[in-house]
Amino acid sequence: MTTQHYRPTRALINLEAIKENVRNLKNFLKPNVHIIAVVKANAYGHGDIKVAEAAIEAGATMLAVATPDEALHLREYFPNIDILILGHSPISFATVAAEQNIILTVFSSDWVKQLQLTSNRPLKVHMKLDTGMGRLGVTTIDEMLDLYSEIEKTNGLLLDGVFTHFATADEENESYFTKQVDKLNQFISKLPNKPRIIHVANSATTLMKDNTLQYDAVRFGISMYGLAPSPYVQTKLPFPITQSFSLETELVSVKLLHKGESVGYGATYTADETIYVGTIPIGYADGLIRKLGGQEVLIDGKRAPIIGRICMDQCMIALPKAYNIGEKVTLIGKQNEEEVTIDEWAAKVETINYEIPCIITARVPRIYITK
Numbered sequence: 001m002t003t004q005h006y007r008p009t010r011a012l013i014n015l016e017a018i019k020e021n022v023r024n025l026k027n028f029l030k031p032n033v034h035i036i037a038v039v040k041a042n043a044y045g046h047g048d049i050k051v052a053e054a055a056i057e058a059g060a061t062m063l064a065v066a067t068p069d070e071a072l073h074l075r076e077y078f079p080n081i082d083i084l085i086l087g088h089s090p091i092s093f094a095t096v097a098a099e100q101n102i103i104l105t106v107f108s109s110d111w112v113k114q115l116q117l118t119s120n121r122p123l124k125v126h127m128k129l130d131t132g133m134g135r136l137g138v139t140t141i142d143e144m145l146d147l148y149s150e151i152e153k154t155n156g157l158l159l160d161g162v163f164t165h166f167a168t169a170d171e172e173n174e175s176y177f178t179k180q181v182d183k184l185n186q187f188i189s190k191l192p193n194k195p196r197i198i199h200v201a202n203s204a205t206t207l208m209k210d211n212t213l214q215y216d217a218v219r220f221g222i223s224m225y226g227l228a229p230s231p232y233v234q235t236k237l238p239f240p241i242t243q244s245f246s247l248e249t250e251l252v253s254v255k256l257l258h259k260g261e262s263v264g265y266g267a268t269y270t271a272d273e274t275i276y277v278g279t280i281p282i283g284y285a286d287g288l289i290r291k292l293g294g295q296e297v298l299i300d301g302k303r304a305p306i307i308g309r310i311c312m313d314q315c316m317i318a319l320p321k322a323y324n325i326g327e328k329v330t331l332i333g334k335q336n337e338e339e340v341t342i343d344e345w346a347a348k349v350e351t352i353n354y355e356i357p358c359i360i361t362a363r364v365p366r367i368y369i370t371k
């Protein structure tokens with residue numbers, strides 16, 4: 001059942017764009033390299049189930065998430081596909097993971113020693129190598145071998161994969177990246193047996209680096225959603241990607257603001273000439289954070305700035321002329337020749353594009369476009 005939404009504010013998720021991005025990736029990869037669709041954090045705010053469905057249809061053969069809860073949510077909808085949890089899982093989740101065929105990341109032999117598996121099905125794990133990210137993973141060959149043998153001797157545990165993560169793959173300077181690759185090669189050369197899959201490439205590595213780093217699978221996150229991992233990568237993309245997220249609403253009020261009159265909390269904006277002001281029903285509780293004050297939106301194919309302070313549920317825009325109630329306002333996306341990109345928002349609030357769809361809160365319904 002689809003829920004009826006009465007407020008006109010909504011995020012539109014273009015599933016065709018996501019499929020196209022995955023298909024383009026598939027054509028770009030060496031044959032037989034698997035695509036792991038990274039759908040953590042509710043698919044970077046796009047909606048985990050629909051995005052996963054689109055990615056699988058376009059050729060992804062595995063899903064990756066950050067937490068046990070995210071994995072269980074996907075498992076309800078996808079009974080068969082491999083799901084990998086990239087982050088830490090508590091010991092208490094291990095038996096559930098085995099039963100649900102959810103693959104866990106392991107990086108500590110103590111964690112393995114504490115396991116008390118009571119499932120009839122094996123628990124599949126991927127071993128995480130820390131080659132320089134300094135986050136999760138074994139940091140030395142000895143630690144790796146110790147963890148490896150602990151996994152080998154634990155009944156019901158199966159080493160299915162090995163992986164690492166790069167800290168600087170999206171940057172022009174390759175010196176730190178090269179160090180990580182060297183360390184990775186040392187680790188891999190000392191692995192007693194190669195597991196089913198080795199995967200090391202995030203979007204930036206996949207798009208920018210030598211195709212030997214594709215190994216058996218790539219973990220495709222941000223660029224599946226049509227965004228470049230950094231402005232530098234944006235200038236070097238090996239194939240086109242299309243942004244899949246847009247955000248729109250409608251004018252709910254239009255009024256004249258006379259010269260000298262003000263708008264919003266703190267009366268921080270004062271008209272220096274008579275203008276039309278429109279109110280739109282989206283505010284910081286929707287993720288339109290106050291730092292976005294002054295950001296332009298699109299109306300009738302033209303740019304119009306947000307004026308005054310953004311409220312919790314609403315904000316005001318300076319209109320180029322009088323418009324009717326119900327006129328469409330695009331906060332992220334295209335109108336005719338004009339476009340406000342996620343990258344533009346990211347620059348405005350001095351962050352990375354990854355953060356933007358993630359901060360659009362659950363109050364904003366995700367509506368799926370399938371063409």
Ligand SMILES: *Cc1c(COP(=O)(O)O)cnc(C)c1O
Nearest residue numbers: 038086165202203219220221222
């Ligand atoms: C989030 C994440 C990815 C995806 O990275 P993108 O830059 O979005 O492609 C890959 N691997 C790990 C371990 C991650 O945490």
